[in-house]
Amino acid sequence: MKSLFDKFLPLEETRAELIASSGADPFHVVVERVISATEAMVNGRKVIMAGTNNYLGLTFDPECVAAACTAIREEGTGTTGSRMANGSYAAHVALENELTRFFNCPAAIVFSTGYIANLGVLSTLTGAEDVILLDADCHASIYDGTRLGSAQVIRFRHNDPADLEKRLKRLDERARSTLVVVEGIYSMLGDRALLREIVDVKRRYGAYLLVDEAHSLGVLGQNGRGLAEEVAVEEEVDFITGTFSKSLGSIGGFCVSRWPELKYVRYAMRPYIFTASSSPSLIASTRKALERLHHGAELREKLWDNATRLYQGLAAMDFTLGPEISPVIAVRLPVSAGVAPALWGELLSQGVYVNLVLPPATPKGGSLLRCSLSAAHSHGQIDAMLDAFALIRDKLQPHHL
Numbered sequence: 001m002k003s004l005f006d007k008f009l010p011l012e013e014t015r016a017e018l019i020a021s022s023g024a025d026p027f028h029v030v031v032e033r034v035i036s037a038t039e040a041m042v043n044g045r046k047v048i049m050a051g052t053n054n055y056l057g058l059t060f061d062p063e064c065v066a067a068a069c070t071a072i073r074e075e076g077t078g079t080t081g082s083r084m085a086n087g088s089y090a091a092h093v094a095l096e097n098e099l100t101r102f103f104n105c106p107a108a109i110v111f112s113t114g115y116i117a118n119l120g121v122l123s124t125l126t127g128a129e130d131v132i133l134l135d136a137d138c139h140a141s142i143y144d145g146t147r148l149g150s151a152q153v154i155r156f157r158h159n160d161p162a163d164l165e166k167r168l169k170r171l172d173e174r175a176r177s178t179l180v181v182v183e184g185i186y187s188m189l190g191d192r193a194l195l196r197e198i199v200d201v202k203r204r205y206g207a208y209l210l211v212d213e214a215h216s217l218g219v220l221g222q223n224g225r226g227l228a229e230e231v232a233v234e235e236e237v238d239f240i241t242g243t244f245s246k247s248l249g250s251i252g253g254f255c256v257s258r259w260p261e262l263k264y265v266r267y268a269m270r271p272y273i274f275t276a277s278s279s280p281s282l283i284a285s286t287r288k289a290l291e292r293l294h295h296g297a298e299l300r301e302k303l304w305d306n307a308t309r310l311y312q313g314l315a316a317m318d319f320t321l322g323p324e325i326s327p328v329i330a331v332r333l334p335v336s337a338g339v340a341p342a343l344w345g346e347l348l349s350q351g352v353y354v355n356l357v358l359p360p361a362t363p364k365g366g367s368l369l370r371c372s373l374s375a376a377h378s379h380g381q382i383d384a385m386l387d388a389f390a391l392i393r394d395k396l397q398p399h400h401l
């Protein structure tokens with residue numbers, strides 16, 4: 001008789017084979033001790049963390065830490081319920097008000113994670129009569145949100161406004177109840193949406209636009225509001241979703257909108273209603289981090305300086321990289337089983353932790369050694385990353401580059 005677990009055996013076998021052939025185990029990494037925003041103990045040794053999304057390095061910011069400690073002492077470790085059932089804490093509402101001021105938008109909703117924000121918004125805003133037109137490289141939380149809802153889902157080619165236009169044209173009148181979904185900076189290759197062109201298309205067809213600024217909040221724009229601010233199209237973006245778990249160094253998610261009617265949607269969203277609200281300490285550190293981010297021009301400058309140093313150093317070694325300099329830097333490798341995990345293991349043994357991304361999670365196939373930079377990295381750490389990559393570069397065959 002078949003067991004419920006049989007279907008997982010092929011996956012487990014593939015993992016075991018990869019571990020055996022590469023001599024590295026990327027599937028069971030334990031961070032034994034966190035030392036700072038950029039360093040931790042892994043496998044008994046000190047490593048540079050070059051795979052977290054701690055873009056502004058705020059996880060150990062003294063003011064954020066102090067705010068979280070005070071909140072935990074005064075309000076406890078958790079809310080033990082949802083905002084619908086148990087009510088919002090004053091700090092949830094205060095953070096929503098701060099987000100409306102920060103984004104100059106009339107409406108904001110705070111969620112328990114960025115994943116949940118996308119689930120809630122995508123599954124609820126659109127109904128069975130509506131259409132979601134999403135960039136093919138969108139994050140899993142966006143795809144999952146569409147699965148929870150009932151709208152018709154159509155993908156357009158990654159970052160291709162002409163393909164988006166072709167599909168909107170085909171929809172004819174239905175374009176007016178279509179939600180176009182893109183990301184500010186795409187999480188795998190670090191490339192930016194062609195937002196001006198996308199805004200132009202959506203405006204001409206009367207569609208709505210949602211931008212997930214998960215990786216661009218705090219990273220782009222004079223005030224850190226993301227790609228829409230950077231390319232001056234904020235007034236044309238209908239919804240922005242994002243996360244507190246990257247540049248804000250906490251956990252949580254949000255949606256803001258230039259439409260005050262977003263408030264009608266709050267109590268229709270199952271992922272908002274049926275989960276516990278964020279803990280007081282998370283909300284407190286997020287509020288402090290939002291202030292730091294808003295006035296964080298210096299941190300952004302440091303982050304981009306670090307990103308440029310790593311990107312140019314890797315490009316000079318002839319690695320195939322994502323298309324543009326970005327705090328997300330993906331070293332692209334061929335699919336051949338074992339190559340990428342072995343190189344990942346080699347980097348770790350050189351004291352550098354990066355993300356290993358294997359197919360099918362990678363766009364356009366192949367595997368990625370994905371680095372993400374932080375304003376908290378020193379030039380010395382970036383150079384140590386480059387030294388480690390130079391070592392693996394020597395082990396690669398020309399056809400692997």
Ligand SMILES: Cc1ncc(COP(=O)(O)O)c(C=O)c1O
Pocket residue numbers: 113114115116118139141183187212214215242243244245251252253
């Ligand atoms: C584009 C994008 N959206 C949403 C999320 C989800 O964020 P969270 O970690 O807060 O659930 C992520 C996280 O990786 C992401 O990359």
